Amino acid sequence: MSSIDWLAFSRALDKIQFIEKPKQVKRLSQDYYHFSPILQDLLADKQAKMIVQPKSEAEVITVVAACVQQNIPLTVRGAGTGNYGQCIPLEGGIVLDMSLMNKVDWFAPGVASVQPGVKLVDIDRVTRPSGWEIRMAPSTYRTATIGGFIGGGSGGIGSVTYGQLRDRGNLRAVRVVTMEDQPQVLELRGDEVYQVAHAYGTNGIITELEIPLAPAYAWAEVIVTFDDFMQAARFGQALGDADGLIKKLVTVFADPIPSYFAAFQDVIPSQSHCAFLMVSEESIAPLQELVREFQGSIVYEKSAEEASRGVAIYEYTWNHTTLHARAIDPNITYLQTLFPGDHDLNLVEHMYRHFGDEVMMHLEFMRVGGRATPAALQLLRYSTPERLQAIIQYHESQGAIIFNPHTYLLEDGGMKQVDVAQLRFKEKVDPYGLMNPGKMRAWQERWAEG
Amino acid sequence: MSSIDWLAFSRALDKIQFIEKPKQVKRLSQDYYHFSPILQDLLADKQAKMIVQPKSEAEVITVVAACVQQNIPLTVRGAGTGNYGQCIPLEGGIVLDMSLMNKVDWFAPGVASVQPGVKLVDIDRVTRPSGWEIRMAPSTYRTATIGGFIGGGSGGIGSVTYGQLRDRGNLRAVRVVTMEDQPQVLELRGDEVYQVAHAYGTNGIITELEIPLAPAYAWAEVIVTFDDFMQAARFGQALGDADGLIKKLVTVFADPIPSYFAAFQDVIPSQSHCAFLMVSEESIAPLQELVREFQGSIVYEKSAEEASRGVAIYEYTWNHTTLHARAIDPNITYLQTLFPGDHDLNLVEHMYRHFGDEVMMHLEFMRVGGRATPAALQLLRYSTPERLQAIIQYHESQGAIIFNPHTYLLEDGGMKQVDVAQLRFKEKVDPYGLMNPGKMRAWQERWAEG
Ligand SMILES: Cc1cc2nc3c(=O)[nH]c(=O)nc-3n(C[C@H](O)[C@H](O)[C@H](O)COP(=O)(O)OP(=O)(O)OC[C@H]3O[C@@H](n4cnc5c(N)ncnc54)[C@H](O)[C@@H]3O)c2cc1C
Numbered sequence: 001m002s003s004i005d006w007l008a009f010s011r012a013l014d015k016i017q018f019i020e021k022p023k024q025v026k027r028l029s030q031d032y033y034h035f036s037p038i039l040q041d042l043l044a045d046k047q048a049k050m051i052v053q054p055k056s057e058a059e060v061i062t063v064v065a066a067c068v069q070q071n072i073p074l075t076v077r078g079a080g081t082g083n084y085g086q087c088i089p090l091e092g093g094i095v096l097d098m099s100l101m102n103k104v105d106w107f108a109p110g111v112a113s114v115q116p117g118v119k120l121v122d123i124d125r126v127t128r129p130s131g132w133e134i135r136m137a138p139s140t141y142r143t144a145t146i147g148g149f150i151g152g153g154s155g156g157i158g159s160v161t162y163g164q165l166r167d168r169g170n171l172r173a174v175r176v177v178t179m180e181d182q183p184q185v186l187e188l189r190g191d192e193v194y195q196v197a198h199a200y201g202t203n204g205i206i207t208e209l210e211i212p213l214a215p216a217y218a219w220a221e222v223i224v225t226f227d228d229f230m231q232a233a234r235f236g237q238a239l240g241d242a243d244g245l246i247k248k249l250v251t252v253f254a255d256p257i258p259s260y261f262a263a264f265q266d267v268i269p270s271q272s273h274c275a276f277l278m279v280s281e282e283s284i285a286p287l288q289e290l291v292r293e294f295q296g297s298i299v300y301e302k303s304a305e306e307a308s309r310g311v312a313i314y315e316y317t318w319n320h321t322t323l324h325a326r327a328i329d330p331n332i333t334y335l336q337t338l339f340p341g342d343h344d345l346n347l348v349e350h351m352y353r354h355f356g357d358e359v360m361m362h363l364e365f366m367r368v369g370g371r372a373t374p375a376a377l378q379l380l381r382y383s384t385p386e387r388l389q390a391i392i393q394y395h396e397s398q399g400a401i402i403f404n405p406h407t408y409l410l411e412d413g414g415m416k417q418v419d420v421a422q423l424r425f426k427e428k429v430d431p432y433g434l435m436n437p438g439k440m441r442a443w444q445e446r447w448a449e450g
Numbered sequence: 451m452s453s454i455d456w457l458a459f460s461r462a463l464d465k466i467q468f469i470e471k472p473k474q475v476k477r478l479s480q481d482y483y484h485f486s487p488i489l490q491d492l493l494a495d496k497q498a499k500m501i502v503q504p505k506s507e508a509e510v511i512t513v514v515a516a517c518v519q520q521n522i523p524l525t526v527r528g529a530g531t532g533n534y535g536q537c538i539p540l541e542g543g544i545v546l547d548m549s550l551m552n553k554v555d556w557f558a559p560g561v562a563s564v565q566p567g568v569k570l571v572d573i574d575r576v577t578r579p580s581g582w583e584i585r586m587a588p589s590t591y592r593t594a595t596i597g598g599f600i601g602g603g604s605g606g607i608g609s610v611t612y613g614q615l616r617d618r619g620n621l622r623a624v625r626v627v628t629m630e631d632q633p634q635v636l637e638l639r640g641d642e643v644y645q646v647a648h649a650y651g652t653n654g655i656i657t658e659l660e661i662p663l664a665p666a667y668a669w670a671e672v673i674v675t676f677d678d679f680m681q682a683a684r685f686g687q688a689l690g691d692a693d694g695l696i697k698k699l700v701t702v703f704a705d706p707i708p709s710y711f712a713a714f715q716d717v718i719p720s721q722s723h724c725a726f727l728m729v730s731e732e733s734i735a736p737l738q739e740l741v742r743e744f745q746g747s748i749v750y751e752k753s754a755e756e757a758s759r760g761v762a763i764y765e766y767t768w769n770h771t772t773l774h775a776r777a778i779d780p781n782i783t784y785l786q787t788l789f790p791g792d793h794d795l796n797l798v799e800h801m802y803r804h805f806g807d808e809v810m811m812h813l814e815f816m817r818v819g820g821r822a823t824p825a826a827l828q829l830l831r832y833s834t835p836e837r838l839q840a841i842i843q844y845h846e847s848q849g850a851i852i853f854n855p856h857t858y859l860l861e862d863g864g865m866k867q868v869d870v871a872q873l874r875f876k877e878k879v880d881p882y883g884l885m886n887p888g889k890m891r892a893w894q895e896r897w898a899e900g
Pocket residue numbers: 031032075076077078079080081082083086087098116117137138139140143144145146147148149150151152153154155156157199200201202204205206207318319320323436
């Protein structure tokens with residue numbers, strides 16, 4: 001590391017924009033890792049030497065070549081809203097900030113070609129007037145970039161209909177610049193895209209993405225309250241299963257989670273469990289029947305037109321729930337759980353009763369393999385790392401899958417196993433291991449085995 | 451019956467169009483009941499006295515009042531493409547042919563208000579240029595009316611995404627004229643529509659329908675062949691479960707069914723099992739990956755533009771499969787089966803092997819309670835009524851649900867139990883039991899009990 005000639009490097013950048021001011025470098029070296037008390041300790045001091053801001057694929061290639069020449073680690077950054085330190089440079093080097101490559105290059109019915117740094121909300125701004133929108137978005141929709149979502153995200157608002165990013169069809173193609181002496185530009189289509197998607201920027205720099213678009217319904221917002229949590233949860237499952245209702249968001253909160261939402265204090269009676277929903281306007285009438293069947297009360301309803309102004313309910317769902325709770329009680333952290341597909345929600349009920357107030361139930365329904373399935377981002381009153389670990393282990397022992405949000409390692413956050421295709425691909429596109437070093441466990445452990 | 455004064459009746463019709471020519475009356479008194487060798491014997495001689503063709507709701511009211519006055523049975527007819535004699539007048543009287551009430555009154559994004567006699571294809575003709583289409587249609591799409599589909603149909607092309615007509619949200623509202631001394635016009639919304647939907651025209655005359663519309667994707671047509679039937683079936687299930695692929699039709703045929711399709715003899719190699727598919731054009735690329743995974747071969751592919759001309763593959767699916775097979779071998783009839791949702795398709799496989807060539811497997815995947823589920827319209831080599839009954843019973847004993855297509859009774863065709871809401875509604879709207887008499891078992895049996 002010590003041998004890097006930074007002056008030579010910045011000269012090689014030529015007219016490419018870069019930042020060296022310490023305060024800005026510090027800010028652009030971080031993300032939302034602080035949601036995790038574990039990651040807080042591990043990542044607080046990590047920082048890049050400089051931030052480089054390319055405006056085109058050609059500039060990306062120039063930066064990459066200069067990095068390879070000097071063995072400089074490179075960590076790609078979208079908007080830095082990841083929760084696991086995905087874009088925090090563990091070994092310094094540069095952060096490649098993609099936010100200036102932010103155009104929608106073209107779109108047609110059902111498909112768009114976009115640059116990686118475009119914000120999700122800005123894609124919709126371009127395509128919605130023609131009746132199309134992105135299929136799914138994280139609750140950081142207004143700030144996050146498409147490159148970061150594909151690089152580090154999993155799913156979100158829209159997943160109740162279209163499943164997750166990893167599901168075939170939800171990403172059509174990517175162009176990537178490789179980190180070789182002679183950087184190449186590869187175009188991947190079909191299943192090959194998963195060599196790069198959700199790789200935390202360890203497998204090439206995405207410079208263009210072809211994504212599917214969904215029909216843009218007029219989405220109404222609805223909040224329904226219930227006296228009983230399991231009634232709310234079963235309602236969520238039934239709505240997820242209701243083939244004749246068009247939905248984009250089905251979130252269920254156990255009491256006291258809604259009490260953390262300042263904006264809804266006048267709307268949601270205290271001590272109630274509730275569902276936050278986005279459904280197409282034409283689905284409101286049949287939704288009312290379903291609500292009646294489950295003895296819920298609609299306490300809030302906004303047409304699509306009204307929903308375009310003021311507070312947006314999706315910004316209280318997915319991991320924004322954690323954000324709002326932490327704003328009131330910084331001691332709160334969270335879990336990420338996939339419950340098994342089970343119409344009766346037995347395991348959800350078991351965990352709800354077992355942990356009581358220590359683990360507050362927050363369900364997000366999404367399609368998994370064709371079925372509406374409860375995922376959860378439970379709020380957790382943090383005490384010690386050991387207790388956190390015990391809670392995770394209890395969930396796993398009972399058959400829930402935990403996507404641990406308290407690790408920055410790619411594999412440990414989700415699949416728990418090495419993705420061989422990703423590893424082989426990395427050997428080709430990042431032979432020197434300069435991309436976001438320290439994040440892919442398989443790459444580290446490769447030497448131990450070989 | 452003998453006391454009906456037909457001259458007085460036709461005078462009461464005033465300027466309303468009617469037909470008395472025997473040949474036309476005969477034709478307009480029949481439907482596709484002859485698919486069933488059982489119904490052939492029961493219904494061949496049934497016939498109305500005259501066919502009345504109203505042009506407006508006001509005319510419907512005039513006809514109804516005149517019928518009630520003289521105690522004349524009234525059987526509503528759309529296009530007469532039903533398979534169970536739904537619109538065959540068992541007790542004579544008049545057939546009310548709705549085909550002249552055939553306008554799309556208005557439509558907006560996601561919803562349309564239409565008259566009952568409009569053909570399904572003509573709704574799409576009006577709405578498609580704005581990007582919308584009906585959610586589902588029977589394979590008789592080009593001839594069937596929306597009133598007849600709601601009155602006697604169940605689902606079809608589109609059901610793999612939106613479920614069936616009976617699923618909440620797939621019918622928004624109906625206006626019905628009651629058959630009372632003073633006919634009323636009722637508007638039903640929400641769950642109340644099911645008092646009239648799928649009632650075989652025994653519960654009021656639908657004069658207007660508000661239906662949801664689906665986004666009109668550019669639908670490509672694809673045929674995939676497989677060496678092994680179960681491989682084809684599992685592929686169908688996987689496609690049904692693929693949340694990231696947009697689909698409208700997932701049909702699977704066991705060999706020798708494709709050999710009945712003259713139009714595809716050059717396309718489908720003999721002795722192969724195959725899938726007939728409609729997917730959105732953007733889904734073709736991920737579909738190819740799925741086909742590869744299941745070792746299928748794509749032998750036919752048409753873009754949406756190409757599919758708008760020539761043979762349409764949907765006209766080989768659903769009950770059109772039976773039509774084509776019967777054109778070659780009139781001894782063939784069919785079953786209608788719902789297999790239990792089971793990812794491994796064990797019962798499908800069991801029946802496939804158990805009956806061999808006597809019951810040729812034809813699967814239609816549709817969503818049932820949120821899951822892609824195999825329904826079947828198996829082709830059956832007919833021998834005797836007893837054998838047919840034994841085959842049905844064997845299916846039921848193994849856990850498959852049979853919707854018997856060999857009965858004209860409303861309840862016996864499907865639910866096998868009396869729909870109390872429909873019965874109560876009938877008592878209000880058709881107190882004299884004049885509507886399509888003989889079709890609702892509950893109405894007949896009511897006296898036995900009461
Ligand atoms: C309050 C809150 C709510 C959230 N809700 C959700 C949610 O609902 N669903 C969800 O999935 N996530 C959620 N997240 C996580 C995160 O916001 C999203 O995944 C978001 O899409 C990340 O986008 P970004 O632009 O901020 O990416 P970044 O954080 O900047 O980057 C994410 C990863 O992608 C890599 N990357 C970025 N650009 C590229 C590129 N061009 N080429 C290759 N790799 C690249 C980075 O190296 C990094 O590893 C949430 C986070 C917060 C703080």
